[in-house]
Amino acid sequence: MTGVSLIPLRGFPLVSQGDDLARLIADSLTVTGLELRDDDVVVVTGKVVSKAEGRLVNLPDVEPSERARRLASLTEKDPRVVELVLQESAEVVRARPGVLLVRHKLGFVSAVAGIDRSNVEGDDELILLLPRDPDSSARDLMESLYRHTGAHVAVVITDSHGRPFRVGNVGVAIGVACMTALVELEGRPDLFGRPLTGASKFPVADLVASAAVLVAGEGAEGTPVVVARGLHVSAEAGSAQPLLRPRETDFFAIPDRDYD
Amino acid sequence: MTGVSLIPLRGFPLVSQGDDLARLIADSLTVTGLELRDDDVVVVTGKVVSKAEGRLVNLPDVEPSERARRLASLTEKDPRVVELVLQESAEVVRARPGVLLVRHKLGFVSAVAGIDRSNVEGDDELILLLPRDPDSSARDLMESLYRHTGAHVAVVITDSHGRPFRVGNVGVAIGVACMTALVELEGRPDLFGRPLTGASKFPVADLVASAAVLVAGEGAEGTPVVVARGLHVSAEAGSAQPLLRPRETDFFAIPDRDYD
Numbered sequence: 001m002t003g004v005s006l007i008p009l010r011g012f013p014l015v016s017q018g019d020d021l022a023r024l025i026a027d028s029l030t031v032t033g034l035e036l037r038d039d040d041v042v043v044v045t046g047k048v049v050s051k052a053e054g055r056l057v058n059l060p061d062v063e064p065s066e067r068a069r070r071l072a073s074l075t076e077k078d079p080r081v082v083e084l085v086l087q088e089s090a091e092v093v094r095a096r097p098g099v100l101l102v103r104h105k106l107g108f109v110s111a112v113a114g115i116d117r118s119n120v121e122g123d124d125e126l127i128l129l130l131p132r133d134p135d136s137s138a139r140d141l142m143e144s145l146y147r148h149t150g151a152h153v154a155v156v157i158t159d160s161h162g163r164p165f166r167v168g169n170v171g172v173a174i175g176v177a178c179m180t181a182l183v184e185l186e187g188r189p190d191l192f193g194r195p196l197t198g199a200s201k202f203p204v205a206d207l208v209a210s211a212a213v214l215v216a217g218e219g220a221e222g223t224p225v226v227v228a229r230g231l232h233v234s235a236e237a238g239s240a241q242p243l244l245r246p247r248e249t250d251f252f253a254i255p256d257r258d259y260d
Numbered sequence: 261m262t263g264v265s266l267i268p269l270r271g272f273p274l275v276s277q278g279d280d281l282a283r284l285i286a287d288s289l290t291v292t293g294l295e296l297r298d299d300d301v302v303v304v305t306g307k308v309v310s311k312a313e314g315r316l317v318n319l320p321d322v323e324p325s326e327r328a329r330r331l332a333s334l335t336e337k338d339p340r341v342v343e344l345v346l347q348e349s350a351e352v353v354r355a356r357p358g359v360l361l362v363r364h365k366l367g368f369v370s371a372v373a374g375i376d377r378s379n380v381e382g383d384d385e386l387i388l389l390l391p392r393d394p395d396s397s398a399r400d401l402m403e404s405l406y407r408h409t410g411a412h413v414a415v416v417i418t419d420s421h422g423r424p425f426r427v428g429n430v431g432v433a434i435g436v437a438c439m440t441a442l443v444e445l446e447g448r449p450d451l452f453g454r455p456l457t458g459a460s461k462f463p464v465a466d467l468v469a470s471a472a473v474l475v476a477g478e479g480a481e482g483t484p485v486v487v488a489r490g491l492h493v494s495a496e497a498g499s500a501q502p503l504l505r506p507r508e509t510d511f512f513a514i515p516d517r518d519y520d
Contacts (some may be wrong), residue, residue, distance in 0.1 A: 002267075002268075003265055003267035004265070004266040004471075004474060004475045005263055005264070005265050005266075005474055006263050006264040006471075007262075007263035007266075008262075008263060034490065038469065052391050059461075066281070072404055085492055094511065096511065099511075106427065108426070109424075109425040110425075112313070114345070150368065151428060155424050161424065163424075164369075164423075164424050164465060164505070164512035165368065165370075165504075165505055165513050166368070166432065166462060166466065166503050166511060166512060166513065167442060167463060167502065167503055167504065167505050168461040168462055168463030168466065168503065169461065169462060169463075170430070170463065170466065170467065170470070171467075174283040175377060182271065182427060182428055201427060201428040201429065202428055202429060202473060202478070203426060203427060203428030203429075203430065204474065206426065206428065206470075207430065207431075207470045207471065207473055207474045208474065210399035210430070210466075210467045210470040210471065211264075211266075211467065211470065211471040211474060213462060213467055214264060214464065214467045214468065214471060214491065215263055215264045215490075215491075218445050218460070231475075242427065243426050243427055243428065244425075244426065244427065245424070245425055245426055245427050250424060250425060251354065251356065251359075252425065252512055253424060253425055
């Protein structure tokens with residue numbers, strides 16, 4: 001009876017700028033009664049990575065541009081938040097009342113560039129940006145976890161995205177280290193020996209991110225770190241980039257008008 | 261150390277029309293060395309449910325309409341397959357070379373109405389439609405599993421969907437029994453006691469469907485049934501309907517032109 005286990009780490013403390021995340025994870029593993037093993041996947045929210053990296057902005061310090069004011073009026077959002085979104089983004093994909101969907105400079109399409117106002121030290125005026133280079137953060141964390149625990153793990157840094165067509169947020173991978181983020185099955189045999197065709201790509205890192213959401217909990221009862229054990233996805237390197245649909249092949253991600 | 265286990269059932273046979281899926285699952289549980297427990301979630305692909313329900317169509321029997329021929333030319337697809345897609349759909353959302361995205365009569369938006377050509381008895385001329393009423397199929401399977409095993413489980417029937425913005429297919433729930441498909445967290449406290457707002461809805465049944473994809477495998481090595489243990493999502497009733505974004509609030513799912 002082999003399978004995959006998803007284990008949420010308990011007793012995780014609040015994270016502040018400069019904290020050693022690997023140290024906090026090692027302590028939390030002890031509280032949880034778990035020892036990391038080679039090939040475990042450590043799934044961490046981008047939120048705590050950002051906090052450790054000090055990606056906080058004080059909203060009163062932000063001076064919105066004229067463009068940010070126009071988009072804020074259209075989307076009914078705080079002009080200072082919109083200014084930060086624009087600074088983090090390559091282009092606006094859709095703007096509607098209540099909706100500001102952008103392509104982040106890191107390549108992925110999401111609402112308000114992943115900018116987050118909740119769970120930031122009880123202060124509504126502090127805004128959390130995404131990690132500057134999540135693939136690099138994942139690699140650093142992987143190396144640091146090896147130093148702390150001796151285990152060669154994979155790391156997935158996650159964000160939470162809404163989606164067209166369906167209700168509710170799923171997990172996605174924004175940073176990946178030491179695992180194959182996208183598995184291509186095309187050409188492997190189906191049940192009858194014919195090669196699989198068509199939709200034979202599995203975004204394993206996104207699926208792991210969504211699986212982590214299932215067990216992490218949310219709010220006061222939640223944890224930012226989940227360990228997935230039993231997957232066979234280890235690789236020498238890794239990146240979240242293969243998960244991004246190229247702009248030119250994604251007709252939903254082309255801006256529907258000029259938002260400049 | 262509590263968490264969630266995802267266990268793929270091994271030794272699952274090929275499914276034919278009229279087969280008792282609960283019986284096959286019970287046999288496969290024995291092979292896997294697993295006993296179902298109350299509150300387990302049994303995740304089953306729509307493909308085997310459709311096969312058991314005899315949702316097969318012989319392609320040479322299909323006579324494409326004029327509209328199907330026009331859309332087949334636009335999308336570079338088999339006119340007979342397009343005819344079946346149109347019969348299964350409420351509206352065409354996007355048609356491009358290689359792409360035919362529709363709103364299925366069951367409400368969800370997906371490519372070619374979930375119509376599937378692979379793994380159907382080695383015959384390229386047989387087409388598998390989705391189950392006629394997946395929520396009802398899930399309920400029937402739940403009741404039949406109780407008779408076979410004595411366990412009160414939840415059931416999720418899945419399909420595999422591509423997605424805008426990102427590469428690769430994820431699992432989605434098309435039929436749900438005895439679990440809360442969508443959990444709403446709005447108003448619960450965050451880490452600092454403030455109520456969670458905004459994107460505080462989790463599509464638990466979709467997340468379970470994606471988690472199952474992680475462990476099910478694909479093609480000749482795959483299994484159509486995964487058991488998820490350790491989730492706290494049991495409910496008296498259940499339906500996949502709350503996962504569907506209402507048409508009028510989903511600006512991506514409005515047809516971009518008249519496809520009639």
